[in-house]
Amino acid sequence: MVKISDVSARAGVSPGAVSRVLSGDPTLRVSEETRERVLSAARDLSYVPNHAARALRTSRSSNLALIVPDVTSAVFAELARGAEEQAGMRDLTIVLARAEQLDTDSSWLRRVVGEGRIDGVILQVPDSAPESSIEALVDRDVPVVLINSMSGGPVSSLVLDDAAGIRVAVDHLHSLGHHSIGFVGGSSRSATGRRRLRGFIDAIDALGMETRDEWMTDVGYSGAEGRQAVTELLSRSTLPTGLVVANLNAALGVLAEIHARDLRVPGDISIVALHDVWYADATWPPMTTVKMPLRELGSEAVSLLLDQKADSPPEHRVIRAPAPELVVRSSTSVPTKRVTG
Amino acid sequence: MVKISDVSARAGVSPGAVSRVLSGDPTLRVSEETRERVLSAARDLSYVPNHAARALRTSRSSNLALIVPDVTSAVFAELARGAEEQAGMRDLTIVLARAEQLDTDSSWLRRVVGEGRIDGVILQVPDSAPESSIEALVDRDVPVVLINSMSGGPVSSLVLDDAAGIRVAVDHLHSLGHHSIGFVGGSSRSATGRRRLRGFIDAIDALGMETRDEWMTDVGYSGAEGRQAVTELLSRSTLPTGLVVANLNAALGVLAEIHARDLRVPGDISIVALHDVWYADATWPPMTTVKMPLRELGSEAVSLLLDQKADSPPEHRVIRAPAPELVVRSSTSVPTKRVTG
């Protein structure tokens, strides 16, 4: 292993000088000539600084933890990619952890953080397990950024403009001529769930239509919960002609259950889902979706975490750009007939 | 921060003794009484060892990198979970990276490894980008375990018993009474692709049936490629009554394209797919699948990586347990009629 003293020897300077040149110390004053010598010595020896030594010295690990409820979720992949990209640019590394560990055994995080292996945490809490698991983190001395959940608390947070996304979906159905539009939402115990519902109601209002309670569900975002939502809807009254589903995973379930009932999409009912992932294109019919800036959410989370570093007050940002984008496929069309459940 | 000398002071022993007690040094000989004192001192002060210092001293980072082609893939989530569990038990941490970085910019891995931030790499190469990207790793001094790809090379590898999985699928269709069975496989350039195809042919042979070239495709595992496979199949001749799809993602596409052609599943054709993930249950009809031991693959990868540590010769293991498990849903039934494309 080639170390800093090897470089300094070759360049005929002190180790300290090498360190300063290589890390681009702003208060650095070296002759252009020395700098060149250091740089080329480092290159010649293909010097790579040792991370552990640097971490020990600076007490920063350059590791961030990304904790999500479910790695198979549509949301995750894009989010992770955004986080990774941003992390890469800042020479950080993303450590993966599943959120269950928070519930059952928050000691994992505690320990890892205590050991100094993690400089910050990007956390998406499962809708199910709220406040308490967060508080367990708050009193720890790691910066935390909460993703897609409550904003306004003592912990910094980042959310998407869910309402805007839902509005795009509603507008799309409306412009196709739908006047009865239902909503398959997430749990009203979750902040995202409430934001999306509010967005839905506002969007409907803005267009001069009416919401009907029996056209709205709040079962959840999973595929199974989507199926259940349709069952509920059908047990109530007439179906709307259009349906906004607040999550693509749930929309798969919705589609399945609708098929199971021998109804046709979009013939009997049109469907738009929030979030756009590859499998939106592999359903039948291919699903019209609204693509949200998940990647930007991930990259912004990393940035926020780093800006956060000083013990500044918590920040709460909303990611609005790029704006939600309608991806029209085949699950929506002009309304035809109305179906009784 | 409480350090080891704090603990040793409180326990009235030397730092060295504390280190040995706490890390369970096998060659340790301390009186039971001292050990107790050390342990309780550590507990009282809630001592947590500093990871950077330990890493510097031992030159092991306790980080493993998990590199996969696509985080949204069915395979990934279970794999990652298995790896994580095993890693957690051994006090290791899993660092996430996307495989694209290997193609475009292998410097990321090189650098991170050079800095000593990674002790080992679990690598699933994309079918597209083979040998070269691996070789870039081999001459590096990190242990690497290759997942789901070629076995037998200079790098350790771990594969599933794909043939066994395919056989379960074929047997299922056969036992339902299917005698014409097709195969939607992966690229024949990839090792998994070839293993699964071989498994298919052997399984068909073993049951005294015949394979027909026009019933087999090798387009790929993605949803879009699944659609394409069906298009190819239909452009050829009569469809088989049953179809084994070598990957669940492709199976979604298969299902979509079949619907698009106004054929019915399982009425016109039965489908079984390899791999079982939540969305198998959210398709219409819900997909009959074969669940493979992906979790074990992940956990075994971690183990292998660690056993590998010494520069022992590369090992090549096949994960056979738990055995592939048939998950019967609704995409398979007794054959009815035969369809002409």
Add this chain to the structure above:
DNA sequence: CTGAAAGCGCTAACAT
């Protein structure tokens, strides 16, 4: 403008 030296917290070899 550059060098010297201390020390981050831990472990392991060597003493006792």
Add this chain to the structure above:
DNA sequence: ATGTTAGCGCTTTCAG
């Protein structure tokens, strides 16, 4: 059976 000590490779204050 336990204590002492050197040093992992780096950064950074303090002198020069």
